[in-house]
Amino acid sequence: MPTLSVFMDVPLAHKLEGSLLKTYKQDDYPNKIFLAYRVCMTNEGHPWVSLVVQKTRLQISQDPSLNYEYLPTMGLKSFIQASLALLFGKHSQAIVENRVGGVHTVGDSGAFQLGIQFLRAWHKDARIVYIISSQKELHGLIFQDMGFTVYEYSVWDPKKLCMDPDILLNVVESKQIFPFFDIPCQGLYTSDLEEDTRILQYFVSQGFEFFCSQSLSKNFGIYDEGVGILAVVAVNNQQLLCVLSQLEGLAQALWLNPPNTGARIITSILCNPALLGEWKQSLKEVVENIMLTKEKVKEKLRLLGTPGSWGHITEQSGTHGYLGLNSQQVEYLVRKKHIYIPKNGQINFSCINANNINYITESINEAVLLTESSEMCLPKEKKP
Amino acid sequence: MPTLSVFMDVPLAHKLEGSLLKTYKQDDYPNKIFLAYRVCMTNEGHPWVSLVVQKTRLQISQDPSLNYEYLPTMGLKSFIQASLALLFGKHSQAIVENRVGGVHTVGDSGAFQLGIQFLRAWHKDARIVYIISSQKELHGLIFQDMGFTVYEYSVWDPKKLCMDPDILLNVVESKQIFPFFDIPCQGLYTSDLEEDTRILQYFVSQGFEFFCSQSLSKNFGIYDEGVGILAVVAVNNQQLLCVLSQLEGLAQALWLNPPNTGARIITSILCNPALLGEWKQSLKEVVENIMLTKEKVKEKLRLLGTPGSWGHITEQSGTHGYLGLNSQQVEYLVRKKHIYIPKNGQINFSCINANNINYITESINEAVLLTESSEMCLPKEKKP
Numbered sequence: 214m215p216t217l218s219v220f221m222d223v224p225l226a227h228k229l230e231g232s233l234l235k236t237y238k239q240d241d242y243p244n245k246i247f248l249a250y251r252v253c254m255t256n257e258g259h260p261w262v263s264l265v266v267q268k269t270r271l272q273i274s275q276d277p278s279l280n281y282e283y284l285p286t287m288g289l290k291s292f293i294q295a296s297l298a299l300l301f302g303k304h305s306q307a308i309v310e311n312r313v314g315g316v317h318t319v320g321d322s323g324a325f326q327l328g329i330q331f332l333r334a335w336h337k338d339a340r341i342v343y344i345i346s347s348q349k350e351l352h353g354l355i356f357q358d359m360g361f362t363v364y365e366y367s368v369w370d371p372k373k374l375c376m377d378p379d380i381l382l383n384v385v386e387s388k389q390i391f392p393f394f395d396i397p398c399q400g401l402y403t404s405d406l407e408e409d410t411r412i413l414q415y416f417v418s419q420g421f422e423f424f425c426s427q428s429l430s431k432n433f434g435i436y437d438e439g440v441g442i443l444a445v446v447a448v449n450n451q452q453l454l455c456v457l458s459q460l461e462g463l464a465q466a467l468w469l470n471p472p473n474t475g476a477r478i479i480t481s482i483l484c485n486p487a488l489l490g491e492w493k494q495s496l497k498e499v500v501e502n503i504m505l506t507k508e509k510v511k512e513k514l515r516l517l518g519t520p521g522s523w524g525h526i527t528e529q530s531g532t533h534g535y536l537g538l539n540s541q542q543v544e545y546l547v548r549k550k551h552i553y554i555p556k557n558g559q560i561n562f563s564c565i566n567a568n569n570i571n572y573i574t575e576s577i578n579e580a581v582l583l584t585e586s587s588e589m590c591l592p593k594e595k596k597p
Numbered sequence: 598m599p600t601l602s603v604f605m606d607v608p609l610a611h612k613l614e615g616s617l618l619k620t621y622k623q624d625d626y627p628n629k630i631f632l633a634y635r636v637c638m639t640n641e642g643h644p645w646v647s648l649v650v651q652k653t654r655l656q657i658s659q660d661p662s663l664n665y666e667y668l669p670t671m672g673l674k675s676f677i678q679a680s681l682a683l684l685f686g687k688h689s690q691a692i693v694e695n696r697v698g699g700v701h702t703v704g705d706s707g708a709f710q711l712g713i714q715f716l717r718a719w720h721k722d723a724r725i726v727y728i729i730s731s732q733k734e735l736h737g738l739i740f741q742d743m744g745f746t747v748y749e750y751s752v753w754d755p756k757k758l759c760m761d762p763d764i765l766l767n768v769v770e771s772k773q774i775f776p777f778f779d780i781p782c783q784g785l786y787t788s789d790l791e792e793d794t795r796i797l798q799y800f801v802s803q804g805f806e807f808f809c810s811q812s813l814s815k816n817f818g819i820y821d822e823g824v825g826i827l828a829v830v831a832v833n834n835q836q837l838l839c840v841l842s843q844l845e846g847l848a849q850a851l852w853l854n855p856p857n858t859g860a861r862i863i864t865s866i867l868c869n870p871a872l873l874g875e876w877k878q879s880l881k882e883v884v885e886n887i888m889l890t891k892e893k894v895k896e897k898l899r900l901l902g903t904p905g906s907w908g909h910i911t912e913q914s915g916t917h918g919y920l921g922l923n924s925q926q927v928e929y930l931v932r933k934k935h936i937y938i939p940k941n942g943q944i945n946f947s948c949i950n951a952n953n954i955n956y957i958t959e960s961i962n963e964a965v966l967l968t969e970s971s972e973m974c975l976p977k978e979k980k981p
Contacts (some may be wrong), residue, residue: 270658434667439852468710474821
């Protein structure tokens with residue numbers, strides 16, 4: 214029996230996944246709080262699931278007419294069509310002109326993997342990637358592993374405490390960049406599905422070709438199925454078909470057939486007006502709830518007399534938003550208060566609930582007061 | 598608006614998937630028959646589903662206590678444990694010694710993709726792959742795409758009309774090959790779960806390290822979920838953990854979280870003695886049914902007086918088996934009789950049913966008679 218391993222040169226890998234989450238999990242402090250979950254949380258601290266999903270799942274499992282055969286490599290056709298209509302709008306010029314298509318993927322990570330493999334194979338000269346900071350840990354590493362050089366940029370202006378989408382547009386237009394969008398939770402920004410993908414409509418109207426990964430796991434609450442598509446916009450149908458055919462070959466090697474359950478549930482909802490209405494209503498409730506949380510955070514900081522303007526908290530849409538803290542303040546919250554926040558200060562507001570809001574706002578207040586008094590130069594613009 | 602496409606150099610890809618299936622689909626002949634489906638078919642010509650799966654799926658969808666959160670990148674722990682116990686036997690020495698582990702993957706194709714990525718990254722010198730012919734189209738191309746040189750070999754001896762597993766053992770032992778097994782449908786060969794993976798137990802007993810992809814889609818009938826694992830056997834736990842940690846990093850980039858539904862159904866069945874019993878019974882029925890079909894095929898060929906010995910048909914186990922026809926005979930069946938058979942003559946016997954068995958056996962008889970009379974040199978050993 215051999216005692217030497219063929220794996221003897223293989224070292225233990227450094228865990229990529231969330232060093233922040235890892236630290237949080239290892240923390241013994243009883244009141245520790247994690248504000249960086251990727252998904253929308255309920256007031257009870259569980260990942261949110263749209264009620265209409267549970268109902269539809271049950272209906273589907275009771276339907277004897279359904280088959281459970283392999284999906285084609287490209288995936289469930291009706292799901293792709295419904296997802297593209299959701300992403301671009303049913304009457305999108307690009308859809309009418311047959312120059313938008315998609316591949317049903319294993320979640321948005323699968324969509325990224327697939328899209329990046331295509332770019333590596335067919336755009337050999339393009340080796341530089343600009344990625345929004347908040348996406349770097351998740352998707353930037355995939356680019357890096359495939360030999361791309363990754364530069365980070367942020368659309369958050371820490372001085373003006375607001376988003377500046379012009380940064381994105383300037384980069385794309387001046388540098389001849391191929392855009393690769395990520396729509397991880399359409400409907401959970403403003404609850405208006407069209408409004409949430411306005412940037413795609415803009416790029417379509419400007420005649421850009423681009424990729425877009427879309428996750429439908431988070432806005433339906435089907436996290437464990439990884440439901441996604443890689444959407445492709447090309448200048449015409451002929452080019453689109455060429456790109457899709459190459460993507461099919463890559464998907465065949467990656468997973469051969471994407472998983473069906475989540476896509477089937479979502480398609481049933483998107484194609485049934487009554488269920489669609491219920492889903493939209495559930496999105497509205499979530500978004501209203503998050504806005505309410507943000508209002509409360511702002512109000513509590515005001516009542517505590519925390520220095521600074523906190524209007525930016527309620528000016529941002531969606532589950533995730535910037536607190537507008539500097540790195541010293543973030544570090545204080547993590548180290549001293551056991552409140553886990555990413556370095557860029559962008560948190561998931563749906564992680565804040567009645568049980569932890571007081572501790573969080575009081576801690577922010579403490580962090581701001583302490584760092585303000587210890588710093589010579591204040592990074593935040595103060596209002597009187 | 599730009600009119601030049603950034604995709605202008607991207608051609609239409611040649612379809613990899615089943616050129617045979619494609620030709621079959623394009624054939625207008627009303628009585629065409631496809632005998633090369635990957636999955637087990639029912640007598641009615643539908644993909645087989647174990648009844649216990651439907652029952653379990655319904656139970657799961659009615660359980661309000663379940664959550665639908667993201668699985669860890671490595672997948673569902675209880676599923677991996679149950680799958681490994683199925684593959685190696687609960688009392689396998691390697692499991693007891695903690696040197697067997699697995700990653701929950703998107704089907705067996707995902708397992709292959711993951712395993713091959715690992716080998717490319719950590720065994721840079723190994724660039725040659727020997728693959729069983731029948732697996733070449735599916736998995737060989739993945740190796741090729743990643744820069745490996747692929748050689749085919751067959752364990753089917755076309756002269757002796759039988760399987761010769763010594764070919765495999767000789768290759769592995771003499772060439773210092775790293776074995777990568779594929780167990781696509783455990784239980785559908787002999788209906789004896791242990792018997793069907795005896796080769797793995799042999800390699801474990803000989804102290805080999807190896808990879809094994811396992812699909813649980815086909816032996817449960819959950820085709821549309823791509824339920825698989827990549828199993829790793831190492832010389833000790835320390836090496837195993839190193840390999841698994843590297844695989845985790847690769848899986849993170851590939852799909853981040855594997856799909857849960859199929860794995861959850863299968864785990865519920867494997868961990869419940871009553872459900873497990875029902876599943877085993879369903880496997881037994883399928884295998885008995887296939888054996889009956891093979892007996893009928895052999896008997897019909899005997900009654901037709903078809904030259905040659907056809908005992909090898911019933912001597913082979915499982916859904917797929919060699920008819921023992923030469924390439925000229927196979928070509929005759931495809932071209933003249935619209936019966937679609939792969940070039941190597943290996944068919945899926947579960948595709949043969951009461952509706953098509955007469956046409957198939959009569960056509961085989963015709964093919965053998967015609968080619969025997971036209972050939973100078975007979976490739977088959979005839980018995981008097």
